[in-house]
Amino acid sequence: MRYYDEEKLKTSLYANGGRAYQQCTVSVMDTIADPNISFDEQGICNYYYEYQQKAAEGIFTGEAGQAKLQEMVTQIKTASQGQQYDCILGLSGGADSTYMAYLAKELGLNPLLVHFDYGWNLETAVQNIERTVKVLGFDLYTYVMDWTEFKDLLRAYFKASVLDLDVPADHLIFAALSKVAKKHRIKSILKGYNIATEAILPRTWNYNRKFDLINLKNIHQQFGERSIKSIPKLGYWQRQYYNRFVRLLDYAPLNYVEYNKKAVKKLLSDQLGWVDYGGKHCENIFTRFYQGYILPVKFNIDKRKAHLSTLIFSGQMTREEAMEELSNPPYDLTLMKEDYEYVAKKLDFSIEEFDQLLTQPNRDHQEFGDEQKTEQRVAKIIRPIKAVRKLLR
Numbered sequence: 001m002r003y004y005d006e007e008k009l010k011t012s013l014y015a016n017g018g019r020a021y022q023q024c025t026v027s028v029m030d031t032i033a034d035p036n037i038s039f040d041e042q043g044i045c046n047y048y049y050e051y052q053q054k055a056a057e058g059i060f061t062g063e064a065g066q067a068k069l070q071e072m073v074t075q076i077k078t079a080s081q082g083q084q085y086d087c088i089l090g091l092s093g094g095a096d097s098t099y100m101a102y103l104a105k106e107l108g109l110n111p112l113l114v115h116f117d118y119g120w121n122l123e124t125a126v127q128n129i130e131r132t133v134k135v136l137g138f139d140l141y142t143y144v145m146d147w148t149e150f151k152d153l154l155r156a157y158f159k160a161s162v163l164d165l166d167v168p169a170d171h172l173i174f175a176a177l178s179k180v181a182k183k184h185r186i187k188s189i190l191k192g193y194n195i196a197t198e199a200i201l202p203r204t205w206n207y208n209r210k211f212d213l214i215n216l217k218n219i220h221q222q223f224g225e226r227s228i229k230s231i232p233k234l235g236y237w238q239r240q241y242y243n244r245f246v247r248l249l250d251y252a253p254l255n256y257v258e259y260n261k262k263a264v265k266k267l268l269s270d271q272l273g274w275v276d277y278g279g280k281h282c283e284n285i286f287t288r289f290y291q292g293y294i295l296p297v298k299f300n301i302d303k304r305k306a307h308l309s310t311l312i313f314s315g316q317m318t319r320e321e322a323m324e325e326l327s328n329p330p331y332d333l334t335l336m337k338e339d340y341e342y343v344a345k346k347l348d349f350s351i352e353e354f355d356q357l358l359t360q361p362n363r364d365h366q367e368f369g370d371e372q373k374t375e376q377r378v379a380k381i382i383r384p385i386k387a388v389r390k391l392l393r
Helices: 006-015 046-058 062-079 095-106 123-136 147-160 167-183 213-223 236-246 261-272 285-299 304-313 319-326 333-346 351-357 372-392
Strands: 087-090 111-117 139-144 188-190 249-251
Touching: 046 304, 062 188, 062 249, 087 095, 087 167, 095 111, 095 123, 095 261, 111 123, 111 167, 123 261, 139 167, 147 167, 147 213, 167 188, 167 213, 167 236, 236 372, 285 333, 304 319, 333 351
Parallel strands: 087 111, 087 188, 111 139, 188 249
Antiparallel strands: none
16 A cells, blocks of 8 residues: 655656646645646746636625525525425535535525435434434435445446546436436525635546546446446436426525635534534545545545645635645545555455556546537537527527
Protein backbone atom coordinates (compact mmCIF):
# COMPACT_ATOMS: atom_id res chain seq x y z
CA MET A 1 0.00 0.00 0.00
CA ARG A 2 1.58 3.29 -1.17
CA TYR A 3 1.03 6.75 0.27
CA TYR A 4 0.80 10.19 -1.32
CA ASP A 5 4.03 12.21 -0.97
CA GLU A 6 3.44 15.72 -2.33
CA GLU A 7 6.96 17.01 -1.69
CA LYS A 8 8.43 14.14 -3.69
CA LEU A 9 5.83 14.72 -6.41
CA LYS A 10 6.78 18.40 -6.79
CA THR A 11 10.38 17.44 -7.54
CA SER A 12 9.42 14.50 -9.76
CA LEU A 13 7.03 16.45 -11.98
CA TYR A 14 9.53 19.24 -12.56
CA ALA A 15 12.36 16.77 -13.25
CA ASN A 16 10.20 15.05 -15.88
CA GLY A 17 9.51 18.21 -17.86
CA GLY A 18 6.58 19.55 -15.87
CA ARG A 19 6.09 23.15 -14.79
CA ALA A 20 8.02 24.61 -11.91
CA TYR A 21 5.87 24.40 -8.79
CA GLN A 22 3.64 27.41 -8.08
CA GLN A 23 0.74 27.93 -5.70
CA CYS A 24 -1.99 30.55 -5.79
CA THR A 25 -1.37 33.49 -3.44
CA VAL A 26 -5.04 33.57 -2.40
CA SER A 27 -6.03 29.89 -2.35
CA VAL A 28 -4.30 26.50 -2.09
CA MET A 29 -4.72 25.54 -5.75
CA ASP A 30 -1.38 24.84 -7.41
CA THR A 31 0.39 23.32 -10.42
CA ILE A 32 0.10 19.83 -8.95
CA ALA A 33 -3.67 20.14 -8.54
CA ASP A 34 -4.00 21.41 -12.11
CA PRO A 35 -1.03 21.46 -14.51
CA ASN A 36 -3.05 23.86 -16.72
CA ILE A 37 -3.71 26.39 -13.96
CA SER A 38 -2.91 30.01 -14.81
CA PHE A 39 -1.82 32.92 -12.62
CA ASP A 40 -1.95 36.69 -12.99
CA GLU A 41 0.89 39.07 -12.14
CA GLN A 42 -0.08 38.95 -8.45
CA GLY A 43 0.10 35.15 -8.45
CA ILE A 44 -3.70 34.80 -8.17
CA CYS A 45 -5.00 31.75 -10.02
CA ASN A 46 -7.78 31.60 -12.60
CA TYR A 47 -10.04 29.73 -10.16
CA TYR A 48 -10.35 32.81 -7.97
CA TYR A 49 -11.80 34.80 -10.86
CA GLU A 50 -13.99 31.89 -11.96
CA TYR A 51 -15.43 31.69 -8.47
CA GLN A 52 -16.14 35.43 -8.36
CA GLN A 53 -18.03 35.22 -11.65
CA LYS A 54 -20.07 32.19 -10.58
CA ALA A 55 -20.91 33.80 -7.24
CA ALA A 56 -21.95 37.09 -8.87
CA GLU A 57 -24.23 35.29 -11.31
CA GLY A 58 -25.55 32.44 -9.18
CA ILE A 59 -25.64 33.31 -5.46
CA PHE A 60 -28.64 35.29 -4.20
CA THR A 61 -28.83 36.33 -0.54
CA GLY A 62 -30.89 38.73 1.55
CA GLU A 63 -34.05 40.01 -0.13
CA ALA A 64 -32.95 38.70 -3.53
CA GLY A 65 -32.46 35.23 -2.05
CA GLN A 66 -35.84 35.31 -0.33
CA ALA A 67 -37.49 36.33 -3.59
CA LYS A 68 -35.79 33.43 -5.40
CA LEU A 69 -36.89 30.99 -2.70
CA GLN A 70 -40.49 32.15 -2.84
CA GLU A 71 -40.48 31.98 -6.62
CA MET A 72 -39.15 28.42 -6.40
CA VAL A 73 -41.78 27.40 -3.84
CA THR A 74 -44.57 28.84 -5.97
CA GLN A 75 -43.36 26.99 -9.06
CA ILE A 76 -42.99 23.72 -7.17
CA LYS A 77 -46.41 23.93 -5.52
CA THR A 78 -48.09 24.89 -8.80
CA ALA A 79 -46.53 21.88 -10.54
CA SER A 80 -47.51 19.51 -7.70
CA GLN A 81 -51.16 20.42 -7.26
CA GLY A 82 -53.20 17.35 -6.35
CA GLN A 83 -50.10 15.22 -5.69
CA GLN A 84 -48.92 13.72 -2.40
CA TYR A 85 -45.43 15.19 -2.61
CA ASP A 86 -44.28 18.63 -3.76
CA CYS A 87 -40.78 17.58 -4.74
CA ILE A 88 -38.08 14.97 -4.31
CA LEU A 89 -34.57 15.13 -2.87
CA GLY A 90 -31.78 12.62 -2.44
CA LEU A 91 -30.73 12.31 1.22
CA SER A 92 -27.24 10.96 1.81
CA GLY A 93 -26.87 11.88 5.47
CA GLY A 94 -24.28 14.54 4.63
CA ALA A 95 -24.57 18.22 5.50
CA ASP A 96 -25.74 19.51 2.11
CA SER A 97 -28.65 17.14 1.58
CA THR A 98 -29.67 17.23 5.26
CA TYR A 99 -29.77 21.02 5.29
CA MET A 100 -31.75 20.98 2.07
CA ALA A 101 -34.36 18.80 3.81
CA TYR A 102 -34.35 21.19 6.77
CA LEU A 103 -34.79 24.16 4.44
CA ALA A 104 -37.67 22.42 2.64
CA LYS A 105 -39.46 22.10 5.99
CA GLU A 106 -38.87 25.79 6.72
CA LEU A 107 -40.31 26.70 3.31
CA GLY A 108 -43.46 24.64 3.85
CA LEU A 109 -42.65 22.04 1.20
CA ASN A 110 -43.46 18.34 1.50
CA PRO A 111 -40.65 16.46 -0.27
CA LEU A 112 -40.21 12.72 -0.67
CA LEU A 113 -36.77 11.98 0.73
CA VAL A 114 -34.92 9.29 -1.20
CA HIS A 115 -31.87 7.46 0.11
CA PHE A 116 -29.77 5.26 -2.14
CA ASP A 117 -28.25 2.21 -0.51
CA TYR A 118 -25.52 0.88 -2.77
CA GLY A 119 -23.56 -1.01 -0.15
CA TRP A 120 -21.10 1.50 1.30
CA ASN A 121 -23.03 3.42 3.98
CA LEU A 122 -21.30 4.63 7.11
CA GLU A 123 -23.33 3.97 10.24
CA THR A 124 -23.06 7.67 11.11
CA ALA A 125 -24.75 8.62 7.83
CA VAL A 126 -27.54 6.07 8.40
CA GLN A 127 -28.17 7.48 11.87
CA ASN A 128 -28.20 11.02 10.48
CA ILE A 129 -30.88 9.99 7.99
CA GLU A 130 -32.99 8.36 10.69
CA ARG A 131 -32.79 11.45 12.92
CA THR A 132 -33.61 13.79 10.02
CA VAL A 133 -36.68 11.81 9.01
CA LYS A 134 -37.89 11.54 12.60
CA VAL A 135 -37.54 15.25 13.42
CA LEU A 136 -38.79 16.67 10.12
CA GLY A 137 -41.59 14.15 9.69
CA PHE A 138 -41.03 13.53 5.98
CA ASP A 139 -41.53 10.23 4.18
CA LEU A 140 -38.39 8.28 3.27
CA TYR A 141 -38.02 6.02 0.24
CA THR A 142 -34.92 3.82 0.32
CA TYR A 143 -33.76 2.65 -3.09
CA VAL A 144 -31.59 -0.45 -2.65
CA MET A 145 -29.27 -1.08 -5.56
CA ASP A 146 -28.74 -4.67 -6.72
CA TRP A 147 -25.36 -5.23 -5.06
CA THR A 148 -24.19 -8.05 -7.32
CA GLU A 149 -24.76 -5.94 -10.44
CA PHE A 150 -23.39 -2.75 -8.95
CA LYS A 151 -20.32 -4.58 -7.67
CA ASP A 152 -19.65 -6.03 -11.11
CA LEU A 153 -19.92 -2.58 -12.69
CA LEU A 154 -17.58 -1.02 -10.14
CA ARG A 155 -15.09 -3.87 -10.55
CA ALA A 156 -15.13 -3.18 -14.29
CA TYR A 157 -14.21 0.47 -13.69
CA PHE A 158 -11.26 -0.58 -11.52
CA LYS A 159 -10.08 -2.97 -14.23
CA ALA A 160 -10.46 -0.24 -16.88
CA SER A 161 -8.10 1.95 -14.81
CA VAL A 162 -10.10 5.11 -15.54
CA LEU A 163 -10.13 8.16 -13.31
CA ASP A 164 -13.74 8.63 -12.29
CA LEU A 165 -14.71 5.67 -10.14
CA ASP A 166 -17.69 7.69 -8.91
CA VAL A 167 -19.43 7.38 -12.29
CA PRO A 168 -21.24 4.09 -11.50
CA ALA A 169 -22.74 5.51 -8.29
CA ASP A 170 -23.48 8.99 -9.70
CA HIS A 171 -25.08 7.61 -12.85
CA LEU A 172 -27.24 5.07 -11.03
CA ILE A 173 -28.23 7.43 -8.21
CA PHE A 174 -29.56 10.17 -10.49
CA ALA A 175 -31.19 7.57 -12.73
CA ALA A 176 -32.95 6.09 -9.71
CA LEU A 177 -33.97 9.54 -8.47
CA SER A 178 -35.62 10.28 -11.82
CA LYS A 179 -37.29 6.88 -11.81
CA VAL A 180 -38.74 7.39 -8.32
CA ALA A 181 -39.90 10.90 -9.22
CA LYS A 182 -41.80 9.56 -12.24
CA LYS A 183 -43.35 6.77 -10.16
CA HIS A 184 -44.75 9.28 -7.66
CA ARG A 185 -45.66 11.89 -10.32
CA ILE A 186 -43.18 14.39 -8.88
CA LYS A 187 -42.07 17.21 -11.20
CA SER A 188 -39.42 18.99 -9.10
CA ILE A 189 -36.03 17.84 -7.83
CA LEU A 190 -34.11 19.69 -5.12
CA LYS A 191 -30.36 19.34 -5.60
CA GLY A 192 -27.68 20.11 -3.05
CA TYR A 193 -25.20 21.75 -5.42
CA ASN A 194 -24.06 25.10 -4.07
CA ILE A 195 -21.52 27.62 -5.31
CA ALA A 196 -20.32 28.65 -1.84
CA THR A 197 -18.69 25.27 -1.12
CA GLU A 198 -18.54 23.46 -4.48
CA ALA A 199 -17.83 25.97 -7.24
CA ILE A 200 -14.22 25.03 -7.89
CA LEU A 201 -13.35 21.72 -9.52
CA PRO A 202 -10.85 21.28 -12.39
CA ARG A 203 -12.47 19.54 -15.37
CA THR A 204 -9.65 16.99 -15.46
CA TRP A 205 -10.61 15.70 -12.00
CA ASN A 206 -13.59 13.70 -13.16
CA TYR A 207 -15.33 12.43 -16.27
CA ASN A 208 -17.62 15.22 -17.38
CA ARG A 209 -20.08 12.90 -19.15
CA LYS A 210 -21.18 10.99 -16.05
CA PHE A 211 -24.53 10.06 -17.59
CA ASP A 212 -23.05 8.76 -20.85
CA LEU A 213 -24.57 5.29 -21.12
CA ILE A 214 -22.46 4.18 -24.08
CA ASN A 215 -19.25 4.90 -22.18
CA LEU A 216 -20.55 3.06 -19.12
CA LYS A 217 -21.78 0.06 -21.12
CA ASN A 218 -18.56 -0.22 -23.13
CA ILE A 219 -16.43 -0.26 -20.00
CA HIS A 220 -18.66 -2.91 -18.48
CA GLN A 221 -18.83 -4.96 -21.69
CA GLN A 222 -15.03 -5.11 -21.83
CA PHE A 223 -14.36 -5.78 -18.16
CA GLY A 224 -17.62 -6.93 -16.55
CA GLU A 225 -18.60 -10.53 -15.91
CA ARG A 226 -22.40 -10.49 -15.51
CA SER A 227 -25.53 -8.72 -16.71
CA ILE A 228 -26.43 -5.28 -15.35
CA LYS A 229 -29.90 -5.15 -16.91
CA SER A 230 -31.81 -4.32 -13.73
CA ILE A 231 -29.84 -1.27 -12.58
CA PRO A 232 -31.35 2.17 -13.43
CA LYS A 233 -29.82 4.04 -16.35
CA LEU A 234 -29.70 7.69 -17.45
CA GLY A 235 -28.25 7.77 -20.95
CA TYR A 236 -29.14 10.21 -23.71
CA TRP A 237 -32.56 8.78 -24.53
CA GLN A 238 -33.53 8.38 -20.87
CA ARG A 239 -32.55 12.02 -20.22
CA GLN A 240 -34.62 13.14 -23.20
CA TYR A 241 -37.58 11.20 -21.86
CA TYR A 242 -37.37 12.68 -18.34
CA ASN A 243 -36.73 16.20 -19.64
CA ARG A 244 -39.26 16.36 -22.47
CA PHE A 245 -42.06 14.02 -21.39
CA VAL A 246 -41.90 13.71 -17.61
CA ARG A 247 -40.68 17.34 -17.52
CA LEU A 248 -38.57 17.11 -14.37
CA LEU A 249 -37.19 20.48 -13.23
CA ASP A 250 -34.11 20.95 -11.05
CA TYR A 251 -33.71 23.54 -8.29
CA ALA A 252 -30.60 24.40 -6.24
CA PRO A 253 -32.02 26.27 -3.21
CA LEU A 254 -28.72 26.37 -1.32
CA ASN A 255 -27.64 29.12 -3.72
CA TYR A 256 -30.46 31.31 -2.40
CA VAL A 257 -29.31 31.38 1.24
CA GLU A 258 -26.19 32.38 3.19
CA TYR A 259 -24.62 28.95 3.00
CA ASN A 260 -21.86 28.80 5.60
CA LYS A 261 -20.85 25.16 6.09
CA LYS A 262 -19.66 25.54 9.69
CA ALA A 263 -22.83 27.38 10.74
CA VAL A 264 -25.02 24.85 8.90
CA LYS A 265 -23.35 21.91 10.64
CA LYS A 266 -23.94 23.52 14.04
CA LEU A 267 -27.59 24.20 13.18
CA LEU A 268 -28.13 20.61 12.04
CA SER A 269 -26.44 19.31 15.16
CA ASP A 270 -28.60 21.49 17.42
CA GLN A 271 -31.90 20.98 15.61
CA LEU A 272 -31.67 17.43 14.28
CA GLY A 273 -28.98 15.73 16.34
CA TRP A 274 -26.91 15.45 13.15
CA VAL A 275 -23.33 14.12 13.57
CA ASP A 276 -20.44 15.21 11.37
CA TYR A 277 -18.79 12.23 9.64
CA GLY A 278 -15.70 14.28 8.72
CA GLY A 279 -14.66 15.26 5.19
CA LYS A 280 -16.65 16.53 2.22
CA HIS A 281 -18.77 13.85 0.49
CA CYS A 282 -17.35 11.18 2.80
CA GLU A 283 -20.67 9.84 4.04
CA ASN A 284 -19.81 6.38 2.75
CA ILE A 285 -16.71 4.20 2.96
CA PHE A 286 -16.03 3.99 -0.76
CA THR A 287 -16.13 7.76 -1.34
CA ARG A 288 -13.87 8.32 1.66
CA PHE A 289 -11.34 5.83 0.31
CA TYR A 290 -11.64 6.97 -3.31
CA GLN A 291 -11.13 10.65 -2.52
CA GLY A 292 -8.69 10.14 0.34
CA TYR A 293 -6.49 7.42 -1.15
CA ILE A 294 -7.10 6.43 -4.79
CA LEU A 295 -7.26 9.94 -6.26
CA PRO A 296 -4.12 11.27 -4.50
CA VAL A 297 -1.99 8.13 -4.90
CA LYS A 298 -3.01 6.92 -8.37
CA PHE A 299 -3.98 10.19 -10.08
CA ASN A 300 -2.09 12.91 -8.08
CA ILE A 301 -5.41 14.60 -7.21
CA ASP A 302 -6.06 15.89 -3.70
CA LYS A 303 -9.68 17.06 -3.81
CA ARG A 304 -9.21 18.96 -0.56
CA LYS A 305 -7.36 21.66 -2.51
CA ALA A 306 -10.48 22.54 -4.51
CA HIS A 307 -12.85 22.18 -1.56
CA LEU A 308 -10.70 24.31 0.75
CA SER A 309 -10.01 26.90 -1.96
CA THR A 310 -13.74 27.32 -2.53
CA LEU A 311 -14.21 27.93 1.20
CA ILE A 312 -11.41 30.52 1.07
CA PHE A 313 -13.06 32.28 -1.87
CA SER A 314 -16.44 32.33 -0.09
CA GLY A 315 -14.88 33.76 3.08
CA GLN A 316 -15.46 30.67 5.23
CA MET A 317 -11.81 29.82 5.81
CA THR A 318 -8.40 31.52 5.74
CA ARG A 319 -5.58 30.39 3.52
CA GLU A 320 -3.52 29.64 6.62
CA GLU A 321 -6.24 27.34 7.99
CA ALA A 322 -6.42 25.54 4.65
CA MET A 323 -2.65 25.08 4.53
CA GLU A 324 -2.72 23.63 8.04
CA GLU A 325 -5.40 21.12 7.02
CA LEU A 326 -3.43 20.12 3.92
CA SER A 327 -0.36 19.43 6.06
CA ASN A 328 -2.22 16.39 7.43
CA PRO A 329 -3.07 13.18 5.52
CA PRO A 330 -6.50 13.18 3.81
CA TYR A 331 -7.70 11.03 6.71
CA ASP A 332 -6.34 8.80 9.46
CA LEU A 333 -3.69 6.45 8.04
CA THR A 334 -4.76 3.51 10.20
CA LEU A 335 -8.35 3.88 8.99
CA MET A 336 -7.04 4.31 5.44
CA LYS A 337 -5.28 0.94 5.65
CA GLU A 338 -8.45 -0.67 7.04
CA ASP A 339 -10.47 0.85 4.18
CA TYR A 340 -7.93 -0.47 1.66
CA GLU A 341 -8.44 -4.01 2.87
CA TYR A 342 -12.21 -3.61 3.31
CA VAL A 343 -12.80 -2.21 -0.19
CA ALA A 344 -10.65 -4.92 -1.80
CA LYS A 345 -12.49 -7.68 0.07
CA LYS A 346 -15.97 -6.24 -0.58
CA LEU A 347 -15.22 -6.07 -4.31
CA ASP A 348 -13.84 -9.64 -4.29
CA PHE A 349 -10.28 -8.63 -5.13
CA SER A 350 -7.33 -10.20 -3.37
CA ILE A 351 -4.87 -7.69 -1.91
CA GLU A 352 -2.41 -8.69 -4.65
CA GLU A 353 -5.02 -8.05 -7.37
CA PHE A 354 -6.02 -4.74 -5.77
CA ASP A 355 -2.38 -3.62 -5.59
CA GLN A 356 -1.95 -4.44 -9.27
CA LEU A 357 -5.13 -2.60 -10.30
CA LEU A 358 -4.12 0.55 -8.43
CA THR A 359 -0.65 0.61 -10.01
CA GLN A 360 -1.52 -0.20 -13.64
CA PRO A 361 -1.27 2.66 -16.20
CA ASN A 362 -4.17 5.11 -16.18
CA ARG A 363 -6.55 5.23 -19.14
CA ASP A 364 -8.81 7.96 -20.49
CA HIS A 365 -12.59 7.46 -20.32
CA GLN A 366 -12.89 8.55 -23.94
CA GLU A 367 -10.99 5.48 -25.06
CA PHE A 368 -14.26 3.62 -24.46
CA GLY A 369 -16.51 5.77 -26.67
CA ASP A 370 -19.43 8.06 -25.85
CA GLU A 371 -22.86 9.29 -26.94
CA GLN A 372 -21.69 12.42 -28.75
CA LYS A 373 -22.42 11.05 -32.26
CA THR A 374 -25.98 10.23 -31.22
CA GLU A 375 -26.42 13.71 -29.77
CA GLN A 376 -25.07 15.31 -32.95
CA ARG A 377 -27.35 13.26 -35.21
CA VAL A 378 -30.43 14.17 -33.18
CA ALA A 379 -29.40 17.85 -33.16
CA LYS A 380 -29.21 17.83 -36.99
CA ILE A 381 -32.77 16.50 -37.15
CA ILE A 382 -34.21 18.85 -34.53
CA ARG A 383 -32.52 22.04 -35.78
CA PRO A 384 -34.55 22.41 -39.02
CA ILE A 385 -37.77 21.46 -37.21
CA LYS A 386 -37.19 24.27 -34.73
CA ALA A 387 -36.49 26.68 -37.61
CA VAL A 388 -39.78 25.76 -39.31
CA ARG A 389 -41.71 26.18 -36.07
CA LYS A 390 -40.20 29.62 -35.62
CA LEU A 391 -41.30 30.68 -39.10
CA LEU A 392 -44.85 29.45 -38.50
CA ARG A 393 -45.36 31.42 -35.30
